[in-house]
Amino acid sequence: MVGEKTFFDYVLFRTQEIEDDGTYVVSNKEQGGYFCFEFRINPNNPSKPDFKINMNNANNHELLNYVRFINALKNEKDIHIYELSRGEDFIAGYINAIDYKTSFLSIEEEIV
Numbered sequence: 001m002v003g004e005k006t007f008f009d010y011v012l013f014r015t016q017e018i019e020d021d022g023t024y025v026v027s028n029k030e031q032g033g034y035f036c037f038e039f040r041i042n043p044n045n046p047s048k049p050d051f052k053i054n055m056n057n058a059n060n061h062e063l064l065n066y067v068r069f070i071n072a073l074k075n076e077k078d079i080h081i082y083e084l085s086r087g088e089d090f091i092a093g094y095i096n097a098i099d100y101k102t103s104f105l106s107i108e109e110e111i112v
Contacts, residue, residue: 003076007069034058
């Protein structure tokens with residue numbers, strides 16, 4: 001969720017690896033599909049998480065959803081990954097920097 005809007009209904013996260021410095025690498029790459037989320041977080045330094053999303057073979061509808069997600073994240077800066085089975089956030093935080101390049105003048109123009 002970004003703000004109060006859900007963009008991706010179901011994401012199956014798995015721990016991919018634990019690095020030597022204790023950083024957990026968690027992603028949904030085993031889920032397959034058109035998007036892959038990855039986040040890295042070190043419990044010893046939780047203020048420095050890293051979050052990425054990659055698109056793979058997405059159709060126009062899926063790409064539009066992705067661009068709307070990026071635009072909302074750019075504006076809201078607040079992301080929540082909600083765990084249904086526990087009824088609470090699995091991870092939540094603020095995204096301060098969005099690295100998204102568009103061939104349009106702005107993300108808003110790309111959405112229109």
